[in-house]
Amino acid sequence: xxxxKVTLAYIPNDSExxxxxxxxxxxxxxxxxxxxxxxxxxxxxxxLSPYSHDPEVWPSPLGVxxxxxxxxxxxxxxQGRKMANQESFTKERIRKTEEKLRKQxxxxxxxxxxxxxxxxxxxxxxxSFSFYGLNEMGWFVDQNIREIARRINSLxxxxxxxxxxxxxxxxxxxxxxxxxxxxxxxxxxxxxxxxWNMQPTVSPYGLGWDPxxxxxxxxxxxxxxxxxxx
Amino acid sequence: xxxxKVTLAYIPNDSExxxxxxxxxxxxxxxxxxxxxxxxxxxxxxxLSPYSHDPEVWPSPLGVxxxxxxxxxxxxxxQGRKMANQESFTKERIRKTEEKLRKQxxxxxxxxxxxxxxxxxxxxxxxSFSFYGLNEMGWFVDQNIREIARRINSLxxxxxxxxxxxxxxxxxxxxxxxxxxxxxxxxxxxxxxxxWNMQPTVSPYGLGWDPxxxxxxxxxxxxxxxxxxx
DNA sequence: CCCGCTATTTTTAGCCT
DNA sequence: AAGGCTAAAAATAGCGG
Numbered sequence: 465x466x467x468x469k470v471t472l473a474y475i476p477n478d479s480e481x482x483x484x485x486x487x488x489x490x491x492x493x494x495x496x497x498x499x500x501x502x503x504x505x506x507x508x509x510x511x512l513s514p515y516s517h518d519p520e521v522w523p524s525p526l527g528v529x530x531x532x533x534x535x536x537x538x539x540x541x542x543q544g545r546k547m548a549n550q551e552s553f554t555k556e557r558i559r560k561t562e563e564k565l566r567k568q569x570x571x572x573x574x575x576x577x578x579x580x581x582x583x584x585x586x587x588x589x590x591x592s593f594s595f596y597g598l599n600e601m602g603w604f605v606d607q608n609i610r611e612i613a614r615r616i617n618s619l620x621x622x623x624x625x626x627x628x629x630x631x632x633x634x635x636x637x638x639x640x641x642x643x644x645x646x647x648x649x650x651x652x653x654x655x656x657x658x659x660w661n662m663q664p665t666v667s668p669y670g671l672g673w674d675p676x677x678x679x680x681x682x683x684x685x686x687x688x689x690x691x692x693x694x
Numbered sequence: 695x696x697x698x699k700v701t702l703a704y705i706p707n708d709s710e711x712x713x714x715x716x717x718x719x720x721x722x723x724x725x726x727x728x729x730x731x732x733x734x735x736x737x738x739x740x741x742l743s744p745y746s747h748d749p750e751v752w753p754s755p756l757g758v759x760x761x762x763x764x765x766x767x768x769x770x771x772x773q774g775r776k777m778a779n780q781e782s783f784t785k786e787r788i789r790k791t792e793e794k795l796r797k798q799x800x801x802x803x804x805x806x807x808x809x810x811x812x813x814x815x816x817x818x819x820x821x822s823f824s825f826y827g828l829n830e831m832g833w834f835v836d837q838n839i840r841e842i843a844r845r846i847n848s849l850x851x852x853x854x855x856x857x858x859x860x861x862x863x864x865x866x867x868x869x870x871x872x873x874x875x876x877x878x879x880x881x882x883x884x885x886x887x888x889x890w891n892m893q894p895t896v897s898p899y900g901l902g903w904d905p906x907x908x909x910x911x912x913x914x915x916x917x918x919x920x921x922x923x924x
Numbered sequence: 925c926c927c928g929c930t931a932t933t934t935t936t937a938g939c940c941t
Numbered sequence: 942a943a944g945g946c947t948a949a950a951a952a953t954a955g956c957g958g
Binding site: 501 | 718745
C-alpha cells in the first residue's frame, strides 16, 4: 500500500481535497484544543471553507470573539515580528529536508554494515540451530506465554479496576498460566529484543538493535528449559 | 524510557508546561498552515500566551484580520451549530475510549485462545520431542530466517535501488536461506501472529498497559513445555 | 459519500547535553 | 533554559465496504 508522504501543495483532486480537509480540520481543531487545555493559554482558530456555509471555529463563536477582542486590544504591536507566516514554514521545511539528506547518508552507511553483519549471524545460526537453537526456542516460547498472561491480567485489572475478583467463573488466564511450568526466572531480555525489535532495525532513525552487542549469545548449556535428548 | 501518553489536562509543572507549549504551538501552527495550503481554505489562528508579549498568529497579522473580517461579515449564523468546542472533543474522546474497550475485549478473547493453543502445542512438542515437533519448530525457525532475509533484501533494494545486482560478491541472504531446509509449507499463521502481533495490544486513551501494576499469580508449577530432566 | 481500517508519516514526551 | 534525540503516541493517505 502506498501512503504517500504529504507534499505541501494544493490538492487538485476535488474529492481527495475534501476528504483531506475534513480529516485535517478535525485534527487541527483537536490540536488547538490540546494546546489551550494543556498549557492554559487563550487560543482560537477560524476556518472558512467552501465545504461549510458557516465558519468553523474553536473554541466556540463566543470564545473566538473573546480572543479576537483581546488580540485587538493589544497595543503597539510590531506586526512584522513573532508571526508565523508561510515563508518561515517554507524555510523550516528546507532546513529539515537538508538535515534529512545528511542523516540519510549516515544511515545508509550504517545499514550496509548491519547488513553484512547480519548475514554472518544468520548463516551461523541456520547452520547450527538444530541443537542449540532448540533450548532457546523452548525458553522463548515459554517467555511468550508468560508475557501474554501478564498482559491479559493487566488488561483485566484495567478494565475491571474496582471490582476486585469478578472473573472467577471462567478460567482466567492467570489460572491457566499458573499451571505453566516455568523453568527459569532468569531474564532473557536480549532474546526478546532480538525477536521483537527486529523490525525497527530495518527502518527508522538508524539502528534499533545493535548486533554488535554480544548479549544475545545464549548457548544452550545454561538457560531455559533443559531439554534432554533421548 | 517512558514517553507518557498525553492526559488532556492542564500541566501543573511550569517548565514542563512551557516546553510543551513551545513544541505544541509550533505543531499547531504547522497544522493550520497545512490545512490552508493543501485544501485551499481561509484559516487563521491566534494564540495569546504568557510566554510571549505579543499574540502569536497564523498566517500573519494582516491575514488574521482579513479572515476575521470575513468571519464577522457572515450574517445570520446560528452560533450553536458547527462549532468545535471542548464538550464535543470530550465526547469524542469518550466515544473512542469505549470503542477501544470493546475492541480490547475481543482481542483478549482471541489471545486467550491463542494462549491455550500455544501451550498445547508447546506441551505436546516438548513432551514427545518427536520428529514432528522438530519439524514444526524447524519450520518456524526457518520462517524467521526467511523473514529476516526478506527484510535484508528489501533493505538492499532500498539502499541500492537503481543499481541492479551489485551485491553479488557476498553471500546474499536469499542464498543463505536457499540452503535452509524447509520442513513444511504448511501455513502456521497463528504462530506468526502470536509472535509478532502480541505487543500492539497495549493502547492509548487510558487503556494502556501500566508497568507499575504487578503481575499476578504466576507460580512456576505445571504446564507448558514439559521438559525432562536427566 | 462517509466510515473504518492500517501502513506509514508526523508529532511529541521525556531525557540528555 | 534551549535545542537535539528517540521511542511512543497520534494523525492521516489511500483503500475497501
